[in-house]
Amino acid sequence: MKRNVVEWAVLALSILAITTLVAALVIEGLSERRPANPTVELKTAEARLGALGWILPATVTNEGDAAVEAVILEAEATVDGELETSELEVPFLPAAGSVDVAFSFSAQPSDEVKVRLVGFREP
């Protein structure tokens, strides 16, 4: 059975797609995997006063090669002379993935906001 130009083109595209997918899975699978490593980047320049308090946007990034679940983060700052914390949970953080979140305080803190990783679950 002879194939026409369209059929040859689709066949070539298909073989290219299959080869690329298999190569991507094998190369990524065999490469060295770094353990999960969630990091937080605070976007202080984008902080704003909302209806319920001072909102501080942030980006949580997983710099490792393993996905994690239930990433709990705690931000701490001094507000009106008292130490205040803001806690949030990211349900799923894929490897090399990032999620935009926001911490919130009752008012603008007087000092620098410190963030710590409370913990996460390895699926």
Add this chain to the structure above:
Amino acid sequence: MNETLSQSLRDYSRAAGGGLIIGMPLLYTMEVWFHAFLLPWWKLLLLLAIAFVLVVGYNAVAGFRRERTFVELLLDSLVALGLGIVISLVALIVLGQIEPGTSLRDAAGKVALETIPVSFGASVASSQLGGKGGSAGSRIPRGFARLLVGGGGALLFALNIAPTEEVIMLGVGASPLQLLGVVAATLFATYVLVHYADFGGSGRNRARGQSILEAPIPETLTGYVVSLLVALLLLWSFEWSEGAGFSAILAMTVYLGSIGAVGAAVARLLLGGGQEAGAK
């Protein structure tokens, strides 16, 4: 016969449409996106390879090109798989599940898992929804071909449920009596579907079976066994069997296998009752 370009384009459009129709539920399933990342790469490749074998089997019996050599059959199946990959990639990008920030491993895993139903849909649409009708003559024994096609249908249907936690919930809460009921109901339902209800006139051929695998009761039983094996494969692939006891695995296999059995029955119906090809 060299088909015209426009006819080829129509064939591929139909294949792409069929791939989307069959693949859409899984393209919208969150558990599939997550599992795509959590499963080891070699399991994804294994699932893809099994899906490819089943697509080849399906195309051998009901593919859209008639009178072709084995090499042409393989090339057509590669096209179905390739179309599945491209359609899955585009759909996942449109759905925002593959973005510029998505890692290569994440993207490849999602595309690999979604390609399974989409490539199957492309094959089905090419062979069943076109205007050329009829099952192709094939060198594969029809009884065995029905099992392969049944396995494809089972994989397609069970794959819709396998990534979700419902499988565990059903399996953990089941009593032995309930499981026996599920087995009996599944066998009865699939027997009626394929050999009694006369979908699309398939029943009119039921008396013409030539091999033992095509006689109604052995055909129903072997179809069910293939479905149970597919269910077990998926439970292992999606790691639901890890840490589970024998009775839990058995129960999950029975529940997932019942969905697979219905899929296998529908796939066998698409062949026109199995004896049609031989009757023509």
